[in-house]
Amino acid sequence: MTETGTYVYAISRGRPDRMSEAMEGVGGVAGAQVRAVAHAGLTALVSTVGLAEFGEDALKRNLENLDWLESTARAHHAVVDGTAAVAVTLPLRLVTVYRNDERVREVLSERGEEFTEALDRITGRTEWGVKGYADPAAFTSAGAGPGDAGRGDTARGDTGRGDTRHGDTGASSPGTAYLQRRRAQQRTDKDAREEAAACADRIDYELCEIAATSRVHPPQDPQLSGHEGWMILNAAYLVDDERAEDFRAAVTRLSGLRAGLRLELTGPWAPYSFAEEPTGEAAETEAAEEGTEEEEGPWTGS
Amino acid sequence: MTDPMRVGRTSGYGRPPVPRRPESANLADILERVLDKGIVIAGDIQVNLLDIELLTIKLRLIVASVERAKEMGIDWWEHDPTLSSRGGGEIARENRELRDRIAALEAAADREVPPAARREGLDTRSRAPAEEEPGD
Numbered sequence: 001m002t003e004t005g006t007y008v009y010a011i012s013r014g015r016p017d018r019m020s021e022a023m024e025g026v027g028g029v030a031g032a033q034v035r036a037v038a039h040a041g042l043t044a045l046v047s048t049v050g051l052a053e054f055g056e057d058a059l060k061r062n063l064e065n066l067d068w069l070e071s072t073a074r075a076h077h078a079v080v081d082g083t084a085a086v087a088v089t090l091p092l093r094l095v096t097v098y099r100n101d102e103r104v105r106e107v108l109s110e111r112g113e114e115f116t117e118a119l120d121r122i123t124g125r126t127e128w129g130v131k132g133y134a135d136p137a138a139f140t141s142a143g144a145g146p147g148d149a150g151r152g153d154t155a156r157g158d159t160g161r162g163d164t165r166h167g168d169t170g171a172s173s174p175g176t177a178y179l180q181r182r183r184a185q186q187r188t189d190k191d192a193r194e195e196a197a198a199c200a201d202r203i204d205y206e207l208c209e210i211a212a213t214s215r216v217h218p219p220q221d222p223q224l225s226g227h228e229g230w231m232i233l234n235a236a237y238l239v240d241d242e243r244a245e246d247f248r249a250a251v252t253r254l255s256g257l258r259a260g261l262r263l264e265l266t267g268p269w270a271p272y273s274f275a276e277e278p279t280g281e282a283a284e285t286e287a288a289e290e291g292t293e294e295e296e297g298p299w300t301g302s
Numbered sequence: 303m304t305d306p307m308r309v310g311r312t313s314g315y316g317r318p319p320v321p322r323r324p325e326s327a328n329l330a331d332i333l334e335r336v337l338d339k340g341i342v343i344a345g346d347i348q349v350n351l352l353d354i355e356l357l358t359i360k361l362r363l364i365v366a367s368v369e370r371a372k373e374m375g376i377d378w379w380e381h382d383p384t385l386s387s388r389g390g391g392e393i394a395r396e397n398r399e400l401r402d403r404i405a406a407l408e409a410a411a412d413r414e415v416p417p418a419a420r421r422e423g424l425d426t427r428s429r430a431p432a433e434e435e436p437g438d
Contacts, residue, residue: 005347056347070329073336077327080336093340097347107343118341129331217334225330236339266327272335276342 003051005097006104008044009034009079010270011115014087016043022086029075030054039105040112045083046104054097063095084270088123090115091270122271125212125238129266130251131220132200132233138260139192139230193230199261200232203254210247211237215273229262236273244268 007029012019016036023034023045032047052058062068073094080091098104108115208214219231239247248265255263 008343008345011341051347054347059347069333073329073332076336077332080340091335091340093342094336095347096343096345099346103346111343115341215339217338220330220334224333225328234334266331269335272339275340 003055004048005051005054005099006037006101007032007047007049007054008092008096008098008104009047009076010045010083010089010091011108011119012043012045012083012087012089013041013119014043014083014089018086019043019045019083022082023079026078026082027075028079029072031075034079037101037104037108039108042108042112042115043087044104044108045079046101047079049097054095059095080270080272084268088119089270090118090122090275091272092275118275122238122274125240125271125274126244127267127269127271127273128211128237128239128244128247129264129269130203130207130233130235130237131227131231131264131266132203133227133262133264134192134196134199134230134232135260135262136192136229139196140188196230196232199258203233203257203263204235206254207235207237207247207250210243210250211239213238213274217273233263236269238271238274 009028014022016038019036020034023036026034028034028047030047030049030053032049034045034047037044037046053062062072076094080089083089084091098107204214204216214235214237217234217236219234220227222228222231225231237247251263251265255261
């Protein structure tokens, strides 16, 4: 007589019997069995969960527990991933829970049009993740030479050396020499960081040329991801499947943009980053594109 | 209409250019997707979205790499409406406002130091604001 709810992982257009089949042997959240609930041409992948674990109060506690969060997130992802392997799949955000299967059917019916549009948008496309890392030592070392990619600021480096020459008499004082070295070093750090950011911009720009659309994610916590160095790029790209090879080749090519730069390609992912309607962003881009046609941009001069 | 199963098979998922190893997927990669992305539909358990947002914000605040990236001038995500609407920019603004408010209160408190204390020179800082009262 424990109270239960229906946890929804994803919505797909796959046939329910095939979806259930694909989910055999895949454990859901809290080890629950994964089932298919179909309605109006859409199939929701669900599990029955105890509200003792997935009720409001329980979730408040559990979401703060990184171990619980990790196992739930991994289970959620495994179901989404398994579903996406066999049918176009719209991943839901973690812990979407309804009172029962009937409520899930209601939602499939009420918002069917919206889900169908979203599924159309991602059909034939796959999400790829690209993370860029810069090795601070390689970007800071003089030998690497600023300006290899983008706007490395040599002018500022020269100013630093100029200072040292200017302070010839002061160089005999170890304190002054230290301060000067320190100052030059700080400038180099700043240059290195700017250069790394410029690299990231260029990589993102070139990958966006191939991708249908993209989203940027915040840099990750090194404690979670275990990465070293500076994370200079963390983005998701939705790529047409016929361009997947082009995209991969571009990532490989851009990895060689500069010494000390490393790119990591992850995926294929179910289109998590592109499941939501691109609301303000897309509208803005469209408006901007229309605007350039009508207005005289400064760059369209003569 | 095409069979949805066939659509699935012709996708990148069917012919992955790299081997798929979902078990080995990085926890950070998974969390940023399952917590932050994915379609949001209101479940019957209403508290969940708020909790996730709080948690995500907390994770972000703990994340040293965010601060470090900002120092580097990398702040692309702040311009991404899907991210900034989630409260990062809001917190920064609130922090600024709170700092301004504290500064205003401190300035006011300084001005209210009793004249006796000023005469005795107990608090030298109190003199400056009293003498050059900004006319705002």
